[in-house]
Amino acid sequence: MLVLMVIVFILGYTAIALEHPLKxxxxxxxxxxxxxxxxxxxxxxxxxxxGNHFFKEFLERYPEVTQLPLHxxxxxxxxxxxxxxxxxxxxxxxxxxxxxxxxVETIDSHNGFxxxxxxxKTTNKVKLLWILSFLTFFMSAxxxxxxxxxxxxxxxxKLIKDKKDRWFFASMIVIxxxxxxxxxxxxxxxxxxxxxxxxxxxxxxxxxxxxxSLVNMxxxxxxxxxxxxxxxxxxxxDSQAATLDNTAREQKLVFFLGVGALLSVPIFKTFTHxxxxxxxxLGLSVLWIITDLLHHNDHPEKKRMxxxxxxxxxxxxxxxxxxxxxxxxxxxxxxAGLLHMLAVYLDEKLHNxxxxxxxxxxxxxxxxxxxxxxxxxxxxxxxDALSLAQITDPQAxxxxxxxxxxxxxxxxxxxxAGTGGSILIIGSAxxxxxxxxxxxxxxxxLKRMSLLALSGYFAGSLVYYLIK
Numbered sequence: 001m002l003v004l005m006v007i008v009f010i011l012g013y014t015a016i017a018l019e020h021p022l023k024x025x026x027x028x029x030x031x032x033x034x035x036x037x038x039x040x041x042x043x044x045x046x047x048x049x050x051g052n053h054f055f056k057e058f059l060e061r062y063p064e065v066t067q068l069p070l071h072x073x074x075x076x077x078x079x080x081x082x083x084x085x086x087x088x089x090x091x092x093x094x095x096x097x098x099x100x101x102x103x104v105e106t107i108d109s110h111n112g113f114x115x116x117x118x119x120x121k122t123t124n125k126v127k128l129l130w131i132l133s134f135l136t137f138f139m140s141a142x143x144x145x146x147x148x149x150x151x152x153x154x155x156x157x158k159l160i161k162d163k164k165d166r167w168f169f170a171s172m173i174v175i176x177x178x179x180x181x182x183x184x185x186x187x188x189x190x191x192x193x194x195x196x197x198x199x200x201x202x203x204x205x206x207x208x209x210x211x212x213s214l215v216n217m218x219x220x221x222x223x224x225x226x227x228x229x230x231x232x233x234x235x236x237x238d239s240q241a242a243t244l245d246n247t248a249r250e251q252k253l254v255f256f257l258g259v260g261a262l263l264s265v266p267i268f269k270t271f272t273h274x275x276x277x278x279x280x281x282l283g284l285s286v287l288w289i290i291t292d293l294l295h296h297n298d299h300p301e302k303k304r305m306x307x308x309x310x311x312x313x314x315x316x317x318x319x320x321x322x323x324x325x326x327x328x329x330x331x332x333x334x335x336a337g338l339l340h341m342l343a344v345y346l347d348e349k350l351h352n353x354x355x356x357x358x359x360x361x362x363x364x365x366x367x368x369x370x371x372x373x374x375x376x377x378x379x380x381x382x383x384d385a386l387s388l389a390q391i392t393d394p395q396a397x398x399x400x401x402x403x404x405x406x407x408x409x410x411x412x413x414x415x416x417a418g419t420g421g422s423i424l425i426i427g428s429a430x431x432x433x434x435x436x437x438x439x440x441x442x443x444x445x446l447k448r449m450s451l452l453a454l455s456g457y458f459a460g461s462l463v464y465y466l467i468k
């Protein structure tokens with residue numbers, strides 16, 4: 001049954017990749033893949049679960065379940081424990097994404113982004129590419145790579161008319177966003193996991209990974225600068241302004257409120273220790289209340305266009321469903337123990353932190369980096385001075401030192417898991433968001449961008465190896 005799950009995952013992944021030739025939306029393929037994997041798991045539970053370490057942990061935590069018939073034990077583990085657990089984690093990402101997209105759409109509907117686009121005068125492709133890449137790189141460290149990508153891809157629609165040009169710029173934004181998120185404790189889901197888990201510290205990850213992440217972005221950026229020439233065509237700004245006839249004051253108010261809401265999310269998380277999506281929903285609620293009051297006395301048509309109840313219709317719902325499908329599909333592989341088996345296999349066969357982390361990074365371009373990072377965190381303890389003092393074997397001691405807080409393994413894992421997803425368009429949350437917003441073709445990205453992302457990934461890895 002495990003083999004069947006892998007085969008079905010590959011077929012589903014292929015259907016997502018071939019979205020355009022098959023003429024089937026990737027969201028539909030992802031949802032079907034997710035349900036199919038969970039159906040296989042529950043019908044094949046008798047073969048999959050007996051040796052599953054997650055199932056063993058479940059029975060140890062709830063010993064009363066062992067008194068039930070075996071089929072009922074399997075059902076409770078899958079339906080009442082694993083699905084509910086993964087749905088909670090997935091819902092956090094979906095509500096975060098939905099809130100961020102709504103805030104961005106609200107700013108866009110009020111022409112708030114013109115405060116930025118009107119100040120960008122260049123039509124030179126290379127010059128704009130460098131401006132947007134560096135802006136994305138630092139924004140993703142302050143916000144996170146997913147929110148930054150949503151904001152920057154929305155900006156592209158105001159700057160560039162040609163669809164293929166936007167695809168290219170959006171793809172470079174994905175690379176820059178993932179690189180920027182890797183060196184910040186709040187820049188990516190994986191760095192947040194490692195930070196909360198105690199594997200890294202905020203200053204430690206910034207100091208250890210900043211240069212490496214910068215190289216990851218600069219290498220593909222430099223390469224494309226030699227080949228991309230010419231100018232891009234600006235969209236008709238008059239037609240954009242017709243979205244909502246608002247005053248300059250309303251424009252600025254909604255823009256700064258929206259951006260402030262996005263920027264407040266990491267601050268909210270730091271002070272409250274609540275999940276980031278709650279900070280995003282708080283920001284959305286404040287913006288919602290203020291825009292309702294702002295348009296209270298407006299002409300009915302302007303009031304309708306400016307209120308978030310109408311703006312919600314513009315949010316890209318298929319992208320939300322795609323996230324739901326792909327994340328719950330990967331969750332099925334995780335619950336079945338396949339990802340843990342993969343992590344153990346890498347440890348046994350490679351037993352070198354650089355090779356293990358690089359392999360995890362490459363795999364994260366196919367499978368979501370969150371469960372892969374979680375598998376790595378579960379395999380190795382964080383050593384402290386006391387645990388190191390108890391190790392007498394010199395070789396074992398050197399190996400254990402790799403896993404202290406801010407140790408080489410954890411730092412490099414943050415880099416590889418964070419940036420490896422750029423290699424394929426659906427390898428990261430930022431990539432999936434860009435793919436949904438701009439309808440980027442998987443095969444186009446594979447042909448045009450994957451080698452560029454790979455060159456940055458290996459260049460950054462080499463720099464990390466040399467400086468450490």
